Amino acid sequence: MDAALRSGDPLSVLDVVAAAHETSGGELRRLWDGMVRHLERQLAGMRAFLLWVLPGRYEQVPREFVLRPALLHLEAVLGRDLEADVLAVERRTVLGAIGNRWAVKDHTLLALTHLKIGTGSTLPPATVATVRRSPRLINDPVWAALAVRVMEPVLNLGEWWSDVALADIAVLGSDWHDLVAHAGAAQAVKPTAKWERATRELLARVGGAEVHKRILSWLSLVGLPRTNPLMRTANGEWVPVNERLDPLQRG
Structure with missing residues (x-):
């Protein structure tokens, strides 16, 4: 990464970013986390240079690849103290899509959600419901720490x-x-x-x-079909999620 930064070629930097993400399997607590933190410490000029080419690289990644939300996470971190917000619409779309899932364990999505809350912004109500369900269903203390910070709406949307x-x-x-x-x-x-x-x-x-x-x-309305049907997969396995009640209404 340092060699790519010294070259001044932002595309080379993003190549290293993609390789680091693949090596880490998308896991934030491994090499990928260190890479994001290293780039976050770069001077504003270099971070702005990276932000300039990031949307193009994002569009080149197939929609089903987990690198996409990782690049959104990187973009949010790089531009935190800059005026540039080059992928704001894409971040909102990804965060909104979380609300279509029964639970998530992807820590890249966790990071995006955490950054959204950290800026004082509100999450879509359906996304809040997924954030609250996730730690109870996948026993993840990191998601649990985030869920307790989300106080509104007072009940989960979707039933x-x-x-x-x-x-x-x-x-x-x-x-x-x-x-x-x-x-x-x-x-x-x-x-x-x-x-x-x-x-x-x-x-x-x-x-x-x-x-x-x-x-x-x-x-009297408990047990009626969900008003917000969810994807039938949770943690990669088929689960009849739309026939289940939320295990806990609040985190």
Whole structure:
């Protein structure tokens, strides 16, 4: 890589980038991560030079190749403190496509998602649902650390009951939002005294009878076909994902 950088030929640099990604199998915690960090430390002029040729190289990569999201990750890192955002539309497309999947374990997609959140931007609601499902389904602590940072929407989009609940909450107001968020944050098998006190306070604000009626109406929709059908593959194996309920509504 240093030799390619000294040559001043950005295409040669990207050739080394592609080789590093292939050698790493796309795994961020191996050689690929070091390569991205090394390029991130280059002077602004060199990074801008690389950004200038990156879109062309991106378009040359077949759509099904995992190098594509890796180049998007590299572009986001290189241009973080520059005005150039040459592949913004492509990044949005890839992040949106995550919402069509049951779960993801690709750490390049993780990096793209993390960068999006780090800039203060919001993710598409369907993408949020996939981010929340992934750590529970593939037992990945790195995805789990990201999932707990995504607080909105308060429920996962994509099932009839949760879609109706989200629409109702938008009309009913912040007290209902807080009640549902509080319920979703419960982790212990047995509620704690502190959790129960907060629950009673929230119920008093919205009315216990109304909560009972509204939640029963939501639960009557559980099990209906998904409003956002998902790809039938998770981790490379066939899984009947559209017949399953989300294992956890919030991270």
